[in-house]
Amino acid sequence: MNPKFWRHALRTASVLVFLLAWQAGSVLNARYQYLNPILFPSPLDMVRAAYDEAVQGILWGDIGASLARVFQGFGIGAVVAIPLGCATGYFRRLEDCVDPIVELFRPIPPLALLPLFIIWLGIGEMSKVLLIAFSTFFPIFLNTTEGVRSIDPIHLRAALSLGANRSQIFTNVIIRSALPSIIVGLRLGFALGFFVLVAAELIAADSGLGYRIQESRNFFLVDRMFVGAAIIGVLGFSFNYALRRLEDLLLRWRTTIVQAQA
Amino acid sequence: MGYELQVIGVRKVFRPEDGRAPLVALERFDLAIEKGEFVCILGPSGCGKSTLLNIVAGFLVPTEGQVILDGVEVTGSGRDRGVVFQEHALFPWFRVWQNVEFGPKMAGVNPAERARIADRYLDLVGLGAFRAAFPKELSGGMKQRVAIARALANDPKILLMDEPFGSLDAQTRRLMQDELTKIWTATGKTILFVTHSIEESLLLADRVVVMTARPGRIKTVLPAPLTRPRSDVAPDFVALKAELQGLLKDEIEAGGEARPTTGNNPGRQTL
Ligand SMILES: Nc1ncnc2c1ncn2[C@@H]1O[C@H](COP(=O)(O)OP(=O)(O)OP(=O)(O)O)[C@@H](O)[C@H]1O
Ligand SMILES: [Mg+2]
Numbered sequence: 001m002n003p004k005f006w007r008h009a010l011r012t013a014s015v016l017v018f019l020l021a022w023q024a025g026s027v028l029n030a031r032y033q034y035l036n037p038i039l040f041p042s043p044l045d046m047v048r049a050a051y052d053e054a055v056q057g058i059l060w061g062d063i064g065a066s067l068a069r070v071f072q073g074f075g076i077g078a079v080v081a082i083p084l085g086c087a088t089g090y091f092r093r094l095e096d097c098v099d100p101i102v103e104l105f106r107p108i109p110p111l112a113l114l115p116l117f118i119i120w121l122g123i124g125e126m127s128k129v130l131l132i133a134f135s136t137f138f139p140i141f142l143n144t145t146e147g148v149r150s151i152d153p154i155h156l157r158a159a160l161s162l163g164a165n166r167s168q169i170f171t172n173v174i175i176r177s178a179l180p181s182i183i184v185g186l187r188l189g190f191a192l193g194f195f196v197l198v199a200a201e202l203i204a205a206d207s208g209l210g211y212r213i214q215e216s217r218n219f220f221l222v223d224r225m226f227v228g229a230a231i232i233g234v235l236g237f238s239f240n241y242a243l244r245r246l247e248d249l250l251l252r253w254r255t256t257i258v259q260a261q262a
Numbered sequence: 263m264g265y266e267l268q269v270i271g272v273r274k275v276f277r278p279e280d281g282r283a284p285l286v287a288l289e290r291f292d293l294a295i296e297k298g299e300f301v302c303i304l305g306p307s308g309c310g311k312s313t314l315l316n317i318v319a320g321f322l323v324p325t326e327g328q329v330i331l332d333g334v335e336v337t338g339s340g341r342d343r344g345v346v347f348q349e350h351a352l353f354p355w356f357r358v359w360q361n362v363e364f365g366p367k368m369a370g371v372n373p374a375e376r377a378r379i380a381d382r383y384l385d386l387v388g389l390g391a392f393r394a395a396f397p398k399e400l401s402g403g404m405k406q407r408v409a410i411a412r413a414l415a416n417d418p419k420i421l422l423m424d425e426p427f428g429s430l431d432a433q434t435r436r437l438m439q440d441e442l443t444k445i446w447t448a449t450g451k452t453i454l455f456v457t458h459s460i461e462e463s464l465l466l467a468d469r470v471v472v473m474t475a476r477p478g479r480i481k482t483v484l485p486a487p488l489t490r491p492r493s494d495v496a497p498d499f500v501a502l503k504a505e506l507q508g509l510l511k512d513e514i515e516a517g518g519e520a521r522p523t524t525g526n527n528p529g530r531q532t533l
Contacts, residue, residue, distance in 0.1 A: 157321055158351045162365040162416060163341030172364070176355040253355045253396045 019043050041223040046230060049223035058212070063231065065207040069125065070197045073132025074190055081137045081189075082182060085144025090174065095145070102141065110135035110196050118204055128200045135196045136189035143188070147181025148174055180254060183247045190243065194236050209235075265330075266297040266452045267318065267420055272327035274313050286477035287313040291327070293471060293480065295420075300446055300453045302467035304460065304506065306514045310478030311456040315424045318454065319345050332419055341365055344413030346423040351409060352397040358408050359384065359393040365416035383411035386445060403434040410445060420452040427462070439465045443490060460506045464499055465492050472509050475516045482509055 026042030029035055041049070053059040088098045114131055121127040151174060159173045201210025209228050216224035248255060274288040287310040295301050303311050316322040318329050320339035329336040331343065352361050362383055363376040371379070384390045387407040397405055406426050413421055427435045439462060446453055457463050463470045464486055472481045484506065488498055 152350070154347055154351045155353060157319075157339070158345065158347065158353070159364075159368075160321070160339040161319055161341070161343060161345040162368060162412070164364075164368045168368050172368075173353065176353070179355070253357075253398065 038220075039222055041226055045223045046226050049221070050227045050231070053212075053224065053227065059231075062207060062209050062212045062228075063235070065205075066197060066201065066209045066232075067235070069128050069201075069208065070132060070190075070193050072125075073129045073197070074136050074193045076129070076133035077136030077189060077193070078140055078186060080133070081140035081185070082144050085141045085182075085185075086148050086170075086174065086178070088141075089145040089148025089178070102138070106138050106142075110192075111199050114200055114203060123204050123206075128197065128205065131200055132193045132196050136193040139188035139192060140182070140185040143181045143185025144178060147178030147185075150181075151177045180247075180251055183243070183250065187240065187243050187247075190239060191236070194232075194239075198232055264296060265294045266299070266332055267293075267295040267454065268330040269293040269314070269318065270328050270330065272314070272317060272324045272329065274310070274317060274322065275325045288317075288324075289477040289479045291478065291480060293483075295452060295454060297452055298450050300455065300466060300468045301471060302463035302469070303454065303456045303471045303473060304463045304510070305458065305473030305478060306475050306510065307458060309473045309476050309513070311458070311473065312424055314478065315345075315422050315454065315456050318420075319343055319422050341369065341416045342419045344416055344418035344421045346406070346409045346413050346421065346426045348425045349402070349405070349429045352405055352412070354397050356397075357393070358389065358395050358397065358400070361397070361408055362393075362411045362415050364412060369416075379415050380411075383415050384408075386414070386448065387411045387441070401434070402430050403438055406430070406438060407441065410442070414445075414449060414451070418451070420454060423453065423455045425456055425458070428457075435462075440491065442466065443492075447490075460503055460510065461494055464488070464502055464506070465494065470506065472506065473513070475513045481513065484509075 023042050023044060026037070026040065026045070029040060030037045030042075050059065053062075084098070088095050110131055113134070114127075117127040117131045117134075121130065155173050155177060156169065159169045164172060197208075198210040201208040202214050205211040209232050213225050213228035216222070216228065269291055272288055272291040273286070276285045276287055278285070291314060293301075303314065305311050313322065317324050318331075318336065320336050320343065336343075353364070356364070359377070359380045362380040366376045366379050380393070381390065384393055387410055389404060389407055389411070392400065392404065392408075397408065400408065409426070410421075427438050430438060443466065445451075455463075455466060467486050470484045470486055472484060473479065474481045484502070486502060488496065488502070493499060494503075
């Protein structure tokens with residue numbers, strides 16, 4: 001077997017051992033009552049709770065509501081941030097106009113603006129979606145700008161001497177060369193959007209995974225609180241993984257192994 | 263006018279934005295190159311070789327003078343001049359064949375014709391088997407061969423090369439010099455080639471243009487009527503080499519390497 005296989009095996013084993021240890025600890029705790037077992041459910045308790053939620057139909061509703069918010073917000077943020085970031089990275093003048101404003105807003109944690117968004121837009125979907133859009137904007141914008149700015153001038157010269165015009169240079173050189181940075185921005189933006197989503201749902205929502213955690217607390221359903229957190233973790237992991245695969249696919253030119261040495 | 267390229271009275275002054283004194287990089291530079299000729303520009307580091315090439319390529323505007331290509335004044339970069347840079351100028355996000363077909367693609371040539379052109383020039387540089395590789399997978403010498411194919415794919419009037427083999431190891435460099443001579447023979451292109459290696463200029467050129475230390479001017483133009491393929495141990499090669507060494511030594515001593523810190527006295531500064 002190759003080393004890669006063993007690495008994967010080890011990583012999987014590590015997760016399994018963690019879950020088994022947790023399960024064993026819970027079983028012992030249930031017998032000897034060191035801690036109140038209600039407050040510390042086992043992995044199997046969580047699976048049972050998740051199954052109940054799924055049967056009742058609330059689980060899918062929550063996941064759907066949360067994902068809809070994060071994707072809408074993330075989509076809006078990306079659609080605004082990428083073109084603006086490209087333009088800002090390319091035109092010096094524009095950079096001097098846009099940069100100070102971005103720097104002014106950037107240090108404000110998005111959650112500090114949640115009450116404002118709620119006052120302006122109500123408790124409905126709009127306030128959460130736009131807050132997520134707002135928070136995802138910054139990492140995407142900044143990384144796009146940085147990517148465009150750090151283009152190697154020799155690539156621009158090469159394209160010029162090969163007869164490319166401005167728009168051809170934009171699509172064939174600028175976007176391509178900035179793509180690694182843009183994807184990093186998207187990944188960071190998505191993670192931040194997810195973070196803001198859950199926080200916003202804890203505070204102001206009537207559906208979604210964050211809301212369910214809060215509601216379960218009111219009914220003292222600790223296993224369901226754990227389920228909510230675990231599902232958020234799994235979703236975050238899955239999307240980050242998907243984005244990384246997409247990155248590998250789009251950026252094969254950067255990651256290929258050097259094989260041919262003449 | 264039988265000349266392919268004419269550089270007439272070109273002068274270039276860089277005026278730094280931060281208020282330092284202007285720097286004269288090129289001074290009254292005149293050069294005429296015939297169609298199909300292979301000319302090397304030889305000079306100490308910092309004497310303005312790249313500046314001259316960038317002006318001919320249209321990346322820089324001369325402060326005075328003009329560049330005329332095939333009877334038409336050069337006003338910017340264009341596909342009639344193929345440029346091969348020192349290194350890393352291939353588009354790393356494109357595969358080898360996509361790099362080579364870039365020029366024709368920009369000109370709107372259809373995909374089938376483009377593929378044919380790419381294959382032809384990849385075969386010419388001996389890299390047909392690597393058409394689907396990414397630049398990262400190639401060695402330095404192979405990358406430069408792709409760069410040459412890419413420049414040739416536009417069928418330019420002249421090939422401008424700025425120390426294209428400068429970062430290669432000695433053996434690869436020799437191979438590439440032979441390879442370039444073959445390509446030049448096969449295509450009949452006019453080539454303007456910048457180097458600071460005396461051997462390289464004598465292995466390649468019909469004429470060697472020796473530049474002075476900054477501000478760069480032409481010191482001598484030395485014809486190199488050696489038979490090809492050239493050998494660096496042939497007596498006439500060795501004689502020309504000694505002559506060029508003498509010419510270049512004066513210039514390096516005159517301050518070609520020295521970079522003034524204040525810029526008050528650009529040009530002839532010795533420590
Ligand atoms: N954009 C620029 N602004 C200011 N000074 C410049 C600029 N480009 C080049 N110079 C200066 O002009 C002089 C000539 O530079 P150039 O790059 O043409 O030299 P070169 O002969 O190609 O040197 P090398 O052999 O090191 O490549 C140098 O002193 C350099 O510092
Ligand atoms: Mg140079």
